[in-house]
């Protein structure tokens with residue numbers, strides 16, 4: 001069997017420096033104090049001051065550090081050594097303390113033995129999960145009783161659509177599938193070696209995995225806007241700076257958020 005984790009980790013290492021230079025991540029503004037978090041998650045997660053927060057799949061830590069700036073005692077986890085190295089560097093540079101752990105989330109129990117008030121994960125995480133049930137187990141394991149799990153994510157419905165907005169994929173296809181399309185979401189022309197293996201889950205897969213762990217789903221919200229130009233040429237920014245479809249006759253779910261409690 002292919003070592004999917006190794007292949008994906010290599011790709012994420014390769015794209016980290018490209019992302020760090022990108023307009024999308026906008027590091028210069030972040031360093032000056034701008035939060036990388038969207039209004040959606042800051043409103044829905046609520047007050048984090050003094051709370052312990054575990055951020056799963058934190059990339060190079062901008063969101064983790066943004067929560068820390070808001071008063072959370074934050075820990076970020078990611079399996080890319082390059083991303084974690086940059087996250088630690090950023091933390092020092094902006095003088096916002098946070099812990100960063102380099103680990104595959106499926107191996108986290110080897111290096112982390114704590115419980116958290118909040119577990120957070122967002123935008124572009126589900127497709128990297130080889131096992132959604134194990135993911136829910138990990139969330140349950142690291143959550144304190146009374147703690148909350150929150151995810152804001154690209155809606156799985158959009159998995160059926162190609163970049164040029166055609167229905168070409170199966171909603172119920174689980175994967176893994178090889179994505180060897182060129183570039184990355186911050187620069188489609190970037191030259192990056194190798195591809196990635198990804199998975200797809202339905203909305204009910206996500207909800208049922210968390211229910212199976214005994215977590216209480218507080219809500220699932222679906223939104224007709226998203227945070228990036230997911231279908232170039234077919235989207236425009238609205239007054240709030242969110243991406244919506246240009247064709248107003250079409251309305252599909254583009255994002256969802258979910259809050260669960262233990």
Ligand SMILES: C[S@@+](CC[C@H](N)C(=O)[O-])C[C@H]1O[C@@H](n2cnc3c(N)ncnc32)[C@H](O)[C@@H]1O
Nearest residue numbers: 012057059078079080103104105122123124128
């Ligand atoms: C699209 S980013 C997600 C995050 C965040 N919203 C952002 O844009 O910075 C996905 C992250 O998941 C990490 N990742 C993928 N699979 C992982 C795994 N099995 N364990 C830990 N991290 C993983 C990648 O290294 C990458 O940094």
